[in-house]
Amino acid sequence: MTTIVFPGQGSQFIGMSRDFYENFNISKEIFKLVSDITKIDIKDIIFEDASNLLDQTQYTQLAIFCASTSIYQALINEIDIQKLNIKFMLGHSLGEYTALAAAKILSIEDCSLLLKTRGELMQNAFEPNLSAMAAIIGLNCDNVNNIIHDHKLDLSIANDNSPQQIVISGIKKELINSEEIFKKSGAKKFILLNVSAAFHSSLMNEAQQKMEKFINNSSFNNSQIAIISNFTAKKSLDHVEIKESLINQMSNRVRWVESIKTLENNKESLIIEVGPGKVLSGLIRRISDKFDIKNIEQISDIESIKNGI
Numbered sequence: 001m002t003t004i005v006f007p008g009q010g011s012q013f014i015g016m017s018r019d020f021y022e023n024f025n026i027s028k029e030i031f032k033l034v035s036d037i038t039k040i041d042i043k044d045i046i047f048e049d050a051s052n053l054l055d056q057t058q059y060t061q062l063a064i065f066c067a068s069t070s071i072y073q074a075l076i077n078e079i080d081i082q083k084l085n086i087k088f089m090l091g092h093s094l095g096e097y098t099a100l101a102a103a104k105i106l107s108i109e110d111c112s113l114l115l116k117t118r119g120e121l122m123q124n125a126f127e128p129n130l131s132a133m134a135a136i137i138g139l140n141c142d143n144v145n146n147i148i149h150d151h152k153l154d155l156s157i158a159n160d161n162s163p164q165q166i167v168i169s170g171i172k173k174e175l176i177n178s179e180e181i182f183k184k185s186g187a188k189k190f191i192l193l194n195v196s197a198a199f200h201s202s203l204m205n206e207a208q209q210k211m212e213k214f215i216n217n218s219s220f221n222n223s224q225i226a227i228i229s230n231f232t233a234k235k236s237l238d239h240v241e242i243k244e245s246l247i248n249q250m251s252n253r254v255r256w257v258e259s260i261k262t263l264e265n266n267k268e269s270l271i272i273e274v275g276p277g278k279v280l281s282g283l284i285r286r287i288s289d290k291f292d293i294k295n296i297e298q299i300s301d302i303e304s305i306k307n308g309i
Helices: 018-023 025-038 042-047 057-078 094-102 108-123 141-150 172-184 202-216 239-249 256-265 279-287 299-308
Strands: 002-006 086-091 131-137 155-162 165-171 189-192 226-228 270-274 292-296
Touching: 002 057, 002 094, 018 025, 018 042, 018 057, 018 299, 025 042, 025 057, 025 108, 042 057, 057 094, 057 108, 057 270, 057 299, 086 094, 094 108, 094 226, 094 239, 108 202, 131 172, 141 155, 141 165, 141 172, 155 172, 155 256, 155 279, 165 172, 165 202, 172 189, 202 239, 226 256, 256 279, 270 279, 279 292, 292 299
Parallel strands: 002 086, 002 270, 086 226, 270 292
Antiparallel strands: 131 165, 131 189, 155 165
16 A cells, blocks of 8 residues: 655755656646646746745645646656555645645645735734744653643744754744753754744744634535545545645644554555655654665656566
8 A cells, every 4th residue: 555645844845856848748737727826936946946946835836736736737647547556645734625626635736825814924923033933852741741841931843853853933022042951851852943933832823813714715526535634643535624624724833753653553555745845755764674665756766666566
């Protein structure tokens, strides 16, 4: 059985998915569809980025979605999807939207519009430079949670990425002041992230409330491919449950470690990361050694999948 995973913010780079765009009509059609529905020249942002928009949250999320979707559509154009035997899909933060489009729970058009809105809301959710996120290397989720509790820090765990990498969110001043506390408690590294606000925390509550209206106005379908939600880390085929989890995603923790453990408990064997970069593959390997993990970010990667099924 196969699981498909899709990357989130931070995986972007100029030129991602270009070879798919240039060699597959279906990939080119995805770019056109996303641009037409959002009125954003996504091709220019991804391939040229003359205006330096790719790393701005307002555009980053849509760009990664477009790149990942164009690669996935090329994959299933080249390989019989029945042979892949896909049982689960999931994505990291914005990647969950990509998973919903790939599983046909949401249309590509609806996902494009939702991510355009989501990027704008998250970009402008808080005053610039007042909130932030930081990656803590060398501590697990329980360690970080205990430190936050014991030192009464006004911070939230945003991403439980691996047993050795946790991302926290909060007011920037509080975040910076906490660095020494985490290092004295065993953290190997404390890295401030280049993001516009404190994602996946209570500081996103107002943005989430606004996003809920747009999600509720989108059409969700049932699927034969189960989605593992960032919010619950549980599998679901029910579009109502999937929608509710998506609504709660923006201001709550990405439970990536628990999500991968869900796959492990369901005896999954092959995981394919589809999209730019190999960030998720690296995290998954740190969580479990039970999977055969492959990546598709270049056309040549499809051949390795063909040879393995």
